[in-house]
Amino acid sequence: MEPSSISALFALQTCVRDGSLQHAVRRRTFGNALDRVKQSLEAHAHAAQRLEALADVTAELRHDLDPGQRDQVLAKVSRLRTIAAVLRQEVTAESLAKASQALADGDLLVQDIEGVLKIAWQRRLTREFGHLDQLGGVLEQIAPKEDLGPKMRGVAQGALRLGAKFPPGPADLAALASALRDRDVLLNSMTDGADGVSTFLLKVASKEATLEDVDESTLVWLKEKRALRRFWIGVK
Incomplete structure (x- = not known):
């Protein structure tokens, strides 16, 4: 066999091994x-x-x-x-x-x-933490010497910032779960089971509160916080 033929066979073998021949066939097809x-x-x-x-x-x-x-x-x-x-x-x-x-x-x-x-995702964060931010703001006004309001706002605003990234990764979802736990602890420490207090303060934040929203537990809570004088009564 001529040397040129041997070289050609080696070249063909190389083409088969490295996929060049198959690629050429597929290209033609x-x-x-x-x-x-x-x-x-x-x-x-x-x-x-x-x-x-x-x-x-x-x-x-x-x-x-x-x-x-x-x-x-x-x-x-x-x-x-x-x-x-x-x-x-x-x-x-x-x-x-x-x-x-x-x-x-x-x-x-x-x-x-x-x-x-x-x-x-953004709706979820607002639903879970928007009210906490409002509550914290009201507490800062009626009980400025306490740290509960700033803590609420800190947790709420940290959670709301998770909305800047999408989709959230595992670390973001873990941060959301942690913030939800912190929120529940703060709310329980504020009301001690008196849900009327949260409802009243949320309505105060949205300027919708009336005397009808002040139940006995809310009145007791406001007295304890010495916050009664921070509210005034008007007529629509």
Whole structure:
């Protein structure tokens, strides 16, 4: 066998081993579709990681989505399953073309789901801690020498700042759980089981309190805090 033939055989063997030959065959068969899929993967592959990051927060927010939002998220997840089926199809030029579009469509769906869940996340934080911030503000006014008001506002504002990041990671969810425990301790220490006090102070914060909101336990609490003179009575 001629040396040139031996060199050619070695070259062919190298091409088989390193995948160059297979790549050339696939290139001839599928043309530019492979390039388009590669570009789509580079542009949209992060959608899978984002979707995975949404899994934990979705469970956390299941009670903070209204029926319309739940239906919206479920519909988009169903469409993502359809897209996943497209990506699992046998590799052909046609399926590769569909895969490029499917990756782009999937990215948009993940963005839509993120938008809905982000609103629910911020609503959850406001629902859990917005009133605590208001209570702390009122307490700072009627009992300025006590540290309960500043503590409430500190816990509330720290928790509300969690809304600046989405989706929240495991550390953020752990911080939320810790803040909820701190909130409950502070509220219990303020009212000692007298729920009317919290209700009254929240209405004071929103300028909606009336004499009807002052029950016996609230009156006793205000006397203990020497805060009765900090309120005045008017007529609408």
